[in-house]
Amino acid sequence: MNWPAAPVLLPLVTALITLFWGRPGMARRWVTAFSLLLQFAVGVGLVMSTYPGRVLVLGLGAWPAELGIVLVVDLMSAVMVTLTALVALVAQVYGFIEMRWAISHPLRIPLIQFLLAGIQLTFCTGDLFNLFVAFEMMLISSYALLTLEADDWDIKHAFPYVAVNLFGSALFICGCGLVYSLFGTLNFAGIARRTLEMERDGVVTLVSLLLLLVFGIKAGLFPLHLWLPNSYPTLPIPLLALFGGVLTKVGVYVIIRALGTVLPHDLGILHAWLGGFALVTAVVGGIGAISRPFIRGILSFHIVSQVGLMLLAVSFMTPLGLAAAVMILWHNLAVKSSLFLIGGTAALLNRSDDLSRMGGLWSRVPWLGVLFLVQALSLAGIPPLSGFWGKYMVVRAGLEAGEHLLVAGSIGVSVLTLFSMVKIWLATFWAEPDGVVVRVEDPRWRRMTGVVAVLAVVSLAMGLGAEGFSRIAIEAARGVLDQEGYVRAVEQFLGKTGGVTP
Amino acid sequence: MALETALLVGVMFTVATYLILQRSFVRILFGFLILTNAANLFVLSMSGRPNGRSAPVVLEKGVPMVDPLPQALILTAIVIGFGVAAYLVFLLYRLFLDRRTTNATEMYEEP
Amino acid sequence: MLGPPSFIFRSVVRFLFFLVNVFALYLLLRGHNLPGGGFIAGLASAISLILLSLGIGLAELHRVMRFDPMRLATAGLALALGTGLIPVGMGRPFLEHFDGYLEHVPLLGRVHVGTPLLFDFGVYLVVVGITCKVIFVLGKSTQRLVALVAEDAARYASPVERPIEETEEEGGRNGS
Numbered sequence: 081m082n083w084p085a086a087p088v089l090l091p092l093v094t095a096l097i098t099l100f101w102g103r104p105g106m107a108r109r110w111v112t113a114f115s116l117l118l119q120f121a122v123g124v125g126l127v128m129s130t131y132p133g134r135v136l137v138l139g140l141g142a143w144p145a146e147l148g149i150v151l152v153v154d155l156m157s158a159v160m161v162t163l164t165a166l167v168a169l170v171a172q173v174y175g176f177i178e179m180r181w182a183i184s185h186p187l188r189i190p191l192i193q194f195l196l197a198g199i200q201l202t203f204c205t206g207d208l209f210n211l212f213v214a215f216e217m218m219l220i221s222s223y224a225l226l227t228l229e230a231d232d233w234d235i236k237h238a239f240p241y242v243a244v245n246l247f248g249s250a251l252f253i254c255g256c257g258l259v260y261s262l263f264g265t266l267n268f269a270g271i272a273r274r275t276l277e278m279e280r281d282g283v284v285t286l287v288s289l290l291l292l293l294v295f296g297i298k299a300g301l302f303p304l305h306l307w308l309p310n311s312y313p314t315l316p317i318p319l320l321a322l323f324g325g326v327l328t329k330v331g332v333y334v335i336i337r338a339l340g341t342v343l344p345h346d347l348g349i350l351h352a353w354l355g356g357f358a359l360v361t362a363v364v365g366g367i368g369a370i371s372r373p374f375i376r377g378i379l380s381f382h383i384v385s386q387v388g389l390m391l392l393a394v395s396f397m398t399p400l401g402l403a404a405a406v407m408i409l410w411h412n413l414a415v416k417s418s419l420f421l422i423g424g425t426a427a428l429l430n431r432s433d434d435l436s437r438m439g440g441l442w443s444r445v446p447w448l449g450v451l452f453l454v455q456a457l458s459l460a461g462i463p464p465l466s467g468f469w470g471k472y473m474v475v476r477a478g479l480e481a482g483e484h485l486l487v488a489g490s491i492g493v494s495v496l497t498l499f500s501m502v503k504i505w506l507a508t509f510w511a512e513p514d515g516v517v518v519r520v521e522d523p524r525w526r527r528m529t530g531v532v533a534v535l536a537v538v539s540l541a542m543g544l545g546a547e548g549f550s551r552i553a554i555e556a557a558r559g560v561l562d563q564e565g566y567v568r569a570v571e572q573f574l575g576k577t578g579g580v581t582p
Numbered sequence: 583m584a585l586e587t588a589l590l591v592g593v594m595f596t597v598a599t600y601l602i603l604q605r606s607f608v609r610i611l612f613g614f615l616i617l618t619n620a621a622n623l624f625v626l627s628m629s630g631r632p633n634g635r636s637a638p639v640v641l642e643k644g645v646p647m648v649d650p651l652p653q654a655l656i657l658t659a660i661v662i663g664f665g666v667a668a669y670l671v672f673l674l675y676r677l678f679l680d681r682r683t684t685n686a687t688e689m690y691e692e693p
Numbered sequence: 694m695l696g697p698p699s700f701i702f703r704s705v706v707r708f709l710f711f712l713v714n715v716f717a718l719y720l721l722l723r724g725h726n727l728p729g730g731g732f733i734a735g736l737a738s739a740i741s742l743i744l745l746s747l748g749i750g751l752a753e754l755h756r757v758m759r760f761d762p763m764r765l766a767t768a769g770l771a772l773a774l775g776t777g778l779i780p781v782g783m784g785r786p787f788l789e790h791f792d793g794y795l796e797h798v799p800l801l802g803r804v805h806v807g808t809p810l811l812f813d814f815g816v817y818l819v820v821v822g823i824t825c826k827v828i829f830v831l832g833k834s835t836q837r838l839v840a841l842v843a844e845d846a847a848r849y850a851s852p853v854e855r856p857i858e859e860t861e862e863e864g865g866r867n868g869s
Contacts, residue, residue, distance in 0.1 A: 138787070216662045235673070
């Protein structure tokens with residue numbers, strides 16, 4: 081019965097073990113990798129037990145009343161948990177290969193585990209204040225990781241990240257207070273039940289706007305995205321893959337969860353606003369990427385662009401639109417992080433990730449080129465790769481909802497993405513400039529490429545098995561939108577364990 | 583009571599925002615500390631009027647209490663704020679060691 | 694630093710150290726139903742240690758204490774998490790707590806005990822450890838002492854980087 085807590089407990093225990101162990105070493109790395117594999121297995125188990133449409137509930141501390149914290153895992157959370165564990169596993173192993181244990185920072189492993197615990201708690205929680213705690217766990221670990229191995233240039237750019245997120249946290253506390261005073265509970269199911277009963281109220285829209293603002297900061301929604309493109313490129317590559325692949329997507333997940341499950345579906349003008357801002361986010365991210373001359377910078381701006389595309393799909397608030405958002409979200413988790421890792425491998429071979437000082441990789445390391453091509457075209461949405469199906473569903477959902485402008489914008493953004501990817505491809509793999517060394521004699525790149533191939537296979541499977549994959553996404557989106565089913569599952573659980581206080 | 587609390591929270595948010603937008607690190611730090619406290623006070627005001635009700639402490643049966651949940655939330659938020667404040671002090675101190683300045687504008691100028 | 698601390702301050706601090714810790718224990722034990730608990734008790738204990746460090750100096754305190762506060766915090770976190778994990782082993786929800794009464798305790802009679810106290814003690818250790826580590830490292834760094842001793846450095850510092858105080862000293866020499 082404790083399975084919903086397992087994705088949170090495993091990283092916490094691992095973090096403690098590695099903290100006690102203290103000194104870096106090979107055995108410590110094996111323990112970490114094994115734990116991450118176990119987390120992935122737990123995620124797969126959760127997916128199998130929640131498909132289709134079952135909801136697992138756990139009341140922490142066996143408190144009888146609605147005041148206790150519940151963990152709720154449905155299909156959406158379970159898949160997020162699984163993919164996060166997979167990305168973390170790949171990024172961590174990549175980091176192990178990249179750096180010998182003797183020169184690695186001893187605190188990196190425990191901090192990544194604390195970060196994972198925070199992320200997984202965000203996916204599993206069924207309580208608004210617990211969500212705040214999960215966010216803080218995640219954010220404090222990410223602050224620490226951002227500044228752990230930073231030089232003074234990096235720290236300078238980490239400061240805006242910290243400052244913006246601190247402000248967001250303060251707003252989140254205020255949002256929790258407002259939600260409590262408005263609904264009398266912080267439980268997601270409790271809030272959802274009251275919104276089903278309540279008349280439409282302007283105050284509800286206002287509180288929703290505040291929450292959307294907070295989650296928008298985490299997700300990097302325009303105009304709250306400015307902290308992201310400068311702070312992320314300062315990270316080491318494996319951490320960058322984890323941050324870029326997972327951390328901003330947590331914000332998108334929370335927005336999907338909040339708009340779909342918790343808050344009323346009828347929020348008036350708010351969804352239209354979200355759609356407009358999401359389109360601007362996508363365009364700004366795409367254009368911003370053009371301005372960057374190095375791989376990490378280009379990909380970091382593309383995080384913003386992709387987040388915009390997902391929220392664009394969310395803003396339609398139809399089952400198909402939400403399914404499209406979920407599909408892009410999952411595809412992006414795998415593709416984005418693997419692109420960062422491929423970029424890191426290319427930078428290792430060329431000794432730089434500045435596009436003007438790279439080149440000659442296609443003739444020397446064609447397999448890396450193939451991996452990049454698959455993932456980059458998938459990100460741009462070329463059929464039959466995984467990115468295409470998500471975009472196709474966005475377009476269909478948009479046309480059904482009659483949002484022709486947003487649909488046109490989302491297609492335009494795909495062109496921008498393709499442009500940036502082609503730019504990286506031409507400069508890194510195709511060009512053969514003089515004076516650029518390709519260090520093929522470095523043995524690490526083969527193993528790194530092998531590790532990244534795992535994520536590429538996952539993304540290929542998503543694209544080629546789009547039939548089954550989209551069915552899971554539609555099922556997950558249906559679960560997210562099914563407020564009554566969610567409330568029923570949680571109340572049944574509370575009823576089983578004791579009296580429910582209304 | 584509600585009006586006074588609202589005014590106080592408003593003033594604290596104003597002061598905090600003003601301080602965060604200053605150039606000196608020390609002021610930025612104090613801005614964030616006040617911001618956390620303002621948010622906590624805001625949540626505290628959600629537990630309703632304290633008139634004639636006791637603090638949420640188990641004393642004897644039948645004594646009306648104020649709503650304990652916001653206070654529990656604040657307790658958590660204070661602990662988290664404590665950790666974040668410690669982190670922020672270190673970050674600003676490290677920035678100071680790097681550039682030997684406590685002025686944010688000077689820090690972001692290219693050397 | 695403004696010279697060595699005064700004799701009066703040192704004597705008072707040595708006396709206060711025990712007083713504050715007894716008070717912290719009191720706060721920890723009454724924390725279940727009354728204001729108090731692990732966090733505030735931990736802060737009180739940490740303050741006693743910080744006062745002591747002001748009285749006898751950070752280097753001397755490190756010699757006396759012999760253990761790394763961070764290890765204390767890790768142990769506390771393990772204790773708190775372990776208390777939460779006990780019910781998981783029994784097939785009950787995570788973090789469930791149990792309590793009961795101990796009859797015929799000498800001097801006290803009937804005593805109400807429960808596992809929340811263990812959890813609180815874990816929190817207490819975490820708070821003491823983290824607060825002390827934060828203040829001691831910051832204090833050593835501002836007093837131009839080596840912030841991390843060799844044992845700490847192997848656990849908490851990157852092996853390829855030098856402490857920022859050293860690099861800064863060097864830069865200062867080159868500049869002058």
